[in-house]
Amino acid sequence: MIKIIQWLRKNKLIAVLLSIAVYFCIVTFHDEVTQLAIRMRNAIGRDRYNEYLALGFLALLLPVLSILFYQSLRGGQRILKLALLIIVTAMMVVSFRLLMVYSIEAIHFVEYMIIAILLVPVLRSYGETVFWVTIFGVLDELFQYFFLVPTFEYFDFNDNVLNLLGAGAGAIIVFIFDGDVIEIQHKKWHRSPAILIGTSLLILFFFLLLTGKMTFNPAGIPGSENWFSLNRGTMPDGFWEEAYPGRRFHILKPFEGISVIYLLFLAFFGLDYLHFK
Numbered sequence: 001m002i003k004i005i006q007w008l009r010k011n012k013l014i015a016v017l018l019s020i021a022v023y024f025c026i027v028t029f030h031d032e033v034t035q036l037a038i039r040m041r042n043a044i045g046r047d048r049y050n051e052y053l054a055l056g057f058l059a060l061l062l063p064v065l066s067i068l069f070y071q072s073l074r075g076g077q078r079i080l081k082l083a084l085l086i087i088v089t090a091m092m093v094v095s096f097r098l099l100m101v102y103s104i105e106a107i108h109f110v111e112y113m114i115i116a117i118l119l120v121p122v123l124r125s126y127g128e129t130v131f132w133v134t135i136f137g138v139l140d141e142l143f144q145y146f147f148l149v150p151t152f153e154y155f156d157f158n159d160n161v162l163n164l165l166g167a168g169a170g171a172i173i174v175f176i177f178d179g180d181v182i183e184i185q186h187k188k189w190h191r192s193p194a195i196l197i198g199t200s201l202l203i204l205f206f207f208l209l210l211t212g213k214m215t216f217n218p219a220g221i222p223g224s225e226n227w228f229s230l231n232r233g234t235m236p237d238g239f240w241e242e243a244y245p246g247r248r249f250h251i252l253k254p255f256e257g258i259s260v261i262y263l264l265f266l267a268f269f270g271l272d273y274l275h276f277k
């Protein structure tokens with residue numbers, strides 16, 4: 001893995017082109033993968049479908065965790081690396097149970113983890129990488145909400161958090177393997193494009209909300225000329241929503257989703273300052 005990181009650092013243009021290629025594959029073939037997953041689910045039944053995919057992801061996860069655990073015990077910052085590995089794994093497991101309807105949704109982790117691994121050597125910042133990769137994911141989710149699945153009831157903050165955790169996992173993997181390969185940039189906040197744009201997007205979010213141009217109510221605000229709503233249906237009042245018998249999950253409401261996303265952004269920006277040669 002260290003040799004891969006070294007190669008990506010020396011061939012930044014190729015790394016960027018590879019990340020773009022992976023991203024466009026995610027966006028372009030989303031509908032095809034969805035249809036394939038539906039056919040598989042109908043063929044073998046919902047319960048077996050979930051079980052087989054969960055076991056498949058577990059079979060992929062355990063060897064990766066074993067390698068990362070072994071690598072964390074080598075070199076410096078062992079306690080920090082082990083703690084980060086445990087924390088990001090725990091968040092992924094919790095989100096698997098809390099935010100997913102079907103096991104196939106764990107593919108979000110894999111997709112955005114790959115992009116993050118490709119881009120950390122280019123951007124030389126864990127925080128910047130996680131931010132930009134997550135923004136790519138947000139654009140994908142917006143495309144799905146407005147164009148690909150125009151009948152979907154709400155903008156899916158759950159998937160955005162899954163994308164972010166996948167990007168964060170990729171950043172942690174590079175952090176564990178990195179050693180002296182990447183010289184991480186320690187930018188001040190006012191010189192960080194990601195922090196400035198992230199702050200601007202947050203301000204824009206509240207500006208659109210307060211002016212009524214964007215609403216959470218599918219009917220809009222009476223008397224206002226709203227441009228769009230983040231919900232086409234009524235959001236549930238309770239914490240749990242039943243997707244089907246035996247499967248309950250939580251739908252992140254807009255304020256919940258924004259809060260989780262920005263807290264995780266802060267955490268991964270902090271990782272830049274925990275990286276020591």
